[in-house]
Amino acid sequence: MKPLKIGMIGLSHGHAYSYMHEMSSLTETVLVGIADEEPVRGKDAADKYGVPYYSDYGDLLASEADAVVICSTNARHAELVKAAAAAGKHVLCEKPLGIDREEMREMIEACRAGGVELMTAFPCRYLSSVVQAKEAIDRGEIGDILAMKGTNRGKMPGGWFTDRERSGGGAVLDHTVHVADLMSWFLGNAEATEVYAQIGTLFHEVDIDDAGMLHFRFDNGVFGVLDPSWSRPAAFPTWGDVTLEIVGTKGVISIDAFSQKNEVYGGQSGTHWDYWGDNMDRLMIRDFARSIIRGIPVPISGEDGERAASIALMAYESAALGRPVSSGQR
Template sequence: MSELRVGLIGAGGISRVHADAWRALGARGTVTSLAGAEAIAAEYGMSVAPDVPTLLAEVDVVDIVTPSSTHAAFALAAIEAGVHVVCEKPLAATAAEAQRIVEAADDAGVRLFPAHVVRYFPEYAHIKARIDAGEIGEVATQRFFRMGSAPAAPWFFQESSGGGVIRDLMIHDIDQALWFAGPAVSVYAVQNPPTVDDVVPSPVTAQVVLTHAGGAISHLQATWVSPGLPFRTSVEVSGDLGRLAYSSADDSSLRLDALPSAATDYMPPMSPADSPYFREIADFMTALGQGIDARVTGADGVAAVAIAEAAYASIASGHPIALPEVSR
């Protein structure tokens, strides 16, 4: 493929790790944003476009790193312009919007990549590989924990327009739960303190229980805590032959507790120089160049949004929400 022309829409905090990945991969970048575009351009050697339509006319791929409520509109505009799309999570605020984006991309013959970056963290990728290799047998239960400082921008706390701790933070582990154990058929969720008048409180904790089509049960907890507290994440996947566990609070190694017949080799820690954001963008570029699927598909983006949407419906109703069963 000749030099790829990439357009970055947005110049917030997440834009820098995306811009760094594109630069490392040799793409020629253009950025547009309501604020901060000049700083990103100067830092990463990009040009500046005055607006989105101008940017779309100049690029092959658009990378959407804007507030969640804007993702769907920007993705649809790019698809209409015949431009391939990388979009930060969540793909949209609702599953119906997300599905519309997928169908529009299919109809237009352009590639769509929801940027679910945790699939590219080595620890989680190794867990997936070991599950697929049958090392812990049939997955029975999963536990996910994710805790980080509450974001500063007000839009994160507007639940109806795409904010909230589930859509922003927990959606990473929602995607992992589905990746490891397959589609879910039931979602039950609680949040404390509750959202009031569409404003999400902070600090706040949400817990979600997924029942998967294959019978596995996933327990997910996500917490926005006070600024300054360290980020923490952990995962534990148990099957009938063993257990896989990782916790960022301990170290960066993956441990496998299994029956004697299973492999027990040590998994090395992730190199700080090998960014998962680089890995995900590189995977998309490979998929684009070779005409193959990336590790994350449009359908994966829709599925994660559908779980988040059902979780909020469960919180509102106080009852589990049934989902349409799909083939594994």
């Protein structure tokens, strides 16, 4: 079985560097080129992996690549996904899938029309605690789910993430989508029908939201509560967390997705957490490649990405209006 030839478009998101490392080491993938708008950054990465650098992503799309991974700023996702679809390239797109509902639908339709797969990068689905929780839920071990409470609290990333023109939103968009996707997945791809949110800037001197509290109702009646924030200080031992408490009619499941860690104490460097658990990025990239090679649908679709991002977008609408927003009113 030949490995999937993948090009990287955009190095703006930090996840790009982890994805490139995994693509260069997996037997199922081979990195064949890097396109980035910043020449120094792009050339340095291309030299490291011994692949061509493209200043114009169109030249990469015209290359031998079978697929591309997109890690640009959020505002460019739609442009790049649609261009890749037109070139016949399968796509793995960094989250959030998009910053506008209409553009996300256009991305999904472009890939459908181009006969290519569109996968949203939600690597948290590959963490052991998450996988085991999903299996327990599907076996009915906690009965019917009644409610879920989650957190995604991290450090403030800075840079273009705080520029609304390029990011589309702050912590609420950045950190809602991972946990919202898990909640929807646990419920069999349920849709949020109502969202109420309080959003603010509480922890940093930035002109964008760094905190929020979201309450939402799914179409099957289940309630969700989520704290997505950039509330961790620079000295915090790790970048953040992903937690979930799932309440059912017969029991409760608690998830601390990154609890597989050692506490390391080191002189001038202070304390940090050394994570030893699952390499979620590696598992996600491998799953994407195997799906394309085998000719089967990708496990995390563009629709999954739209579903999760829409919760964040509804949250911004709710906060602006000061009341709950329902999907029927959009």
